[in-house]
Amino acid sequence: MAEAHQAVAFQFTVTPEGIDLQLSHNVLKEIYLSGIRAWKKKCNRIKNNFMTGVYPASPSSWLFVVLTVVGTMYTRVDPSMGMIAKLREHLPLRRCMSHHGQNIVSALLFATGLWLALIFVMRQILKTLLSYHGWMFEEHGKQSTTTKIWFTLVKIFSGRKPMLYSFQTSLPRLPVPAVKDTLLRFLESVRPLKNEDDFRRTKALAKDFEINLAPRLQWYLVLKSWWASNYVSDWWEEYVYLQGREPIMVNSNYYAMDFLYVTPTTSQAARAGNLVHALLLYRRRLTREEIQPITLPGFPIPVCSAQWERMFNTTRLPGEETDHLQHLLDSKHIVVYHKGRYFKVWLYQGGRLLNPRELQKQFQYILDDSSSPQLGEKYLAAMTAGNRIPWAKARKAYFCTGKNKNSLDSVEKAAFFVTLDDAKPELFVNNQVKSLDEYAKSLLHGKCYDRWFDKSFTFIVFANGKVGLNAEHSWADAPIIGHLWEYALATDSFQLGYKDDGNCKGDPAPNVLQPQRMQWDIPNECQEIIMNSLKVAQKLADDVDFYAFPFTQFGKGMIKKCRTSPDAFIQIALQLANYRDKGSFCLTYESSMTRLFREGRTETVRSCTAETCNFVTALENKKFSKEECLNLFRIAAKNHQHISRLAMSGCGVDRHLFCLYVVSKYLGVNSPFLQEVKDVMSIGIFSASMWCPSTWE
Known part of the structure; x- marks a missing residue:
């Protein structure tokens, strides 16, 4: 209980001689240093806002x-x-x-x-x-x-x-494409997937929509584009992500892997100490806006940095009708899960960030703790892996008072969530496919109760020193987490390093507060809800067929030597593989960024084109010469590059149709064409979660 006594700033008792007041000078010093740190952050924030506000001047x-x-x-x-x-x-x-x-x-x-x-x-x-x-x-x-x-x-x-947000006010707004152009591109994208009668019907519906209803819906979108920073992003976040009532585990969350062939240390506590410190260094750079704005490779063109803002101190809070994101300006702790127990770990001591060796000591304390989980504690996080409505109701009923509220607040207000996993994923040379499958599935869903899927990201450290991330999707897209993860791995390996014995460098201070075991009081009724959510999550996880393998035969360098876009090459290869497997084509979703515009996120590239289908059928027909097939491939690759560039430049199909659909629902009007668009999109490869009815209505 030493940490509990240290956490009390003063004590007083009433005696016959009067009041005996005892002050804890160490805690008062910590309070003073915390206040100084908070004021420094406020001053830095004011300075950064001013510097960004006057940019490109100074x-x-x-x-x-x-x-x-x-x-x-x-x-x-x-x-x-x-x-x-x-x-x-x-x-x-x-x-x-x-x-x-x-x-x-x-x-x-x-x-x-x-x-x-x-x-x-x-x-x-x-x-x-x-x-x-x-x-x-x-x-x-x-x-x-x-x-x-x-x-x-x-x-x-x-x-x-420039600072991280210097270009935000200089980025153009996402333009609203002309309805006629969007409908034309939509019809081109579904032409190879429909027979003559179905296509003729869809074309007639599109023509009727263009003449009668579309002008009215388009007027509202244009009005919104003048008023809002981005006419798509807020509706996309709300209706596609936050209003989804299905589990976000697997369906929405994604993961990032460690180096495949290199593990700097096999010490779980040491790897956790170094990488948590590296993540916090990144957070400090983010708070100070010292991260350079991202530009397109080889071009001085900045892209939007808005998604960086909610990387840390962010949690998706469940609601019965819709979730919402809680973002704090700062957080002084993380929450660690190990063998069914939750621990609160403070990140600062004496006004400074804990060094890697001190963090290693904290994690080692947790690993050595042999206490048992409290009733309901072990599987608690399964509620974040199951359906959203039961989690929202349970949170409101059982986590609004007492121990449960304090502990849940600690989780939701943490900088991020850490899992010290007891698994040991290895990349076996003689069986790389099986080992990579298990590693990837573990990062994607784990045991369904050992990741807090609502946190902006969960940092996972395995028992053999391998690491990974599981990230929630609504607050940002994968390239943002990718930037953080590259920085953390590089800082861990090339800047912080390890001693010869595998421990973190440096020495720990003697008076660092130990991790605080979090307390729960979960009634039997809530435990039943937790177990029901766990069953839903486990059924979903068992339904995931995951196959990952390292491909070493060639890479993008060889593809570029063939004067072909690597992206187009891979997308055409996917169409060929799917055709050989299924014997038919289907609508395919490839994500493209729209961050050339302010608050832009993604757009769909409809990669199953008529040109690609022509190449695949010619290649499978065996009646065409190699030169003819190669010519058809080049035509397909060139067309794929063209539609990808259209998507990046704000002239895609899906986000425009999505917003037209949203406006139609607000106005209470039904469109047979938009309904068919939604139905078609819900059966495409990679696209079901984006256009599923539960997130639209």
Whole structure:
């Protein structure tokens, strides 16, 4: 109970001699240091908001403008064309200032207004430049003169030393495509999947929709695009992710793996200590906005950084009708799960972040703890793996008071969730497929009760030192977690490192608070709900057929030597494999990013095209020569690149149709065409979770 005594700042007892007051100076010192740390963060946040608010300018540019304006006044040149004199006449305290003081204050006001106007103009110019996407459709390696001039202007107006969110206000808004263009692309995408009669019917429905209902729905979308930062993203997050009532485990959450062939240490506690420290270093860089904005490879084109904001201190909270995301500005602890027990681990000591060796000591304490789980504690997280409504009702009924509320608050307000897993996934050289299957399935769903699937991400450390992540999907897409994970693995291996004995480097402080065992009081009725959720989750996990294997024959380098897009190559190969397996084609979902626009997320690339089908059938027909098949492949690859670029540039099909459907539901009107679109989309490869009826209605 030492940590409990240390957590009390003062004690007092009433005695015959009076009140005996005892102060804990160590705790008071921690309170003081925590306050200092909080104020430093507030000051940094204010500074970062100011720096981002004036970008692409800087405070030094304001000083330059002021000095220039004031300097020209002494040369008897009026750069303001009389505006400084007008300002001088309307100064509120002009009678209290000398004539010279009035001139200086008026010049400062004019210079500041001029500086702000220049910032606005530069931002508008940059936004206009970034709205141009013609460069994307040019042949690789053959840039036009227009594109070269455009690149130069983008570099000039992009400023110097941008912070993470510096480009947010300069990014263009996602445009609303013309209904006619969207319907044309939709019909092209379903043409190879329908017979003549079905296609003729779909085409007639589309024509009727275009003439009668679409103009009304489109008007509302255009209005929203003028008002909102992005006309898709909020509805996509709400209706596709947060309103889904099915389990998010497997259906929505995704995972990230460790290095396949390298494990820096076999010590579970040491690997956890280093990587948790690396993740917290990333969080500190994120809070300070020191992460450089992501740009397209080989191009100075920034992409939206909005999804980074909710990476840490975020939890998806269940609701009976819809979930919502809880994001905190800061969190001073993590929650660790091991063998059915929950522990709260503090991350700071003396106003500083715990070093890797101190974190290792914390995790080793948990691993050595031999206590048994409390009633209902072991399988508690299964509720986050099951259906959302039972979890929402149980949370409201059993976790709103007492021990349960305090402990659940600790989980939901943690920086992230950590699982110390007792499994030992290995990559066996003689059986790589089976071992990778088990490793991937463990990261995807584990035992269905040892990951908190509602957290923004769960960091998993296995008993042999292998690691991985399980990430919740609603707050961001996979590339954001990928950036975090690459940083963490690189920092672990190349910056922090380990001693020769496999332990973390450095020495622990002697007075670091030990992990705090979390307390639960879960009644029998709630335990029944937990076990029912576990049965649902286990049935879902058992239904997952997962096959993963390392492919070493060739990579994207060889594909590029063949002057073919690696993405197009893989997508066409998938169509060929599916056709050989099923004997037919089906609608296929490939994700593409729309982060060239403000608050953009994803768009669908409908990769089962007529051109791809022509190549596959020709290859399987055996009547076409290699040259003819190769020509059809090149046509299919070129077309796939074209539709991918259309999706990236805001001219995709699915998000536009999705928003038209949402508007139709708000207006209470039914569209046979939109209903057919939804029905068709719900049976495609990779797309069922995106357009399933439960998330739309």
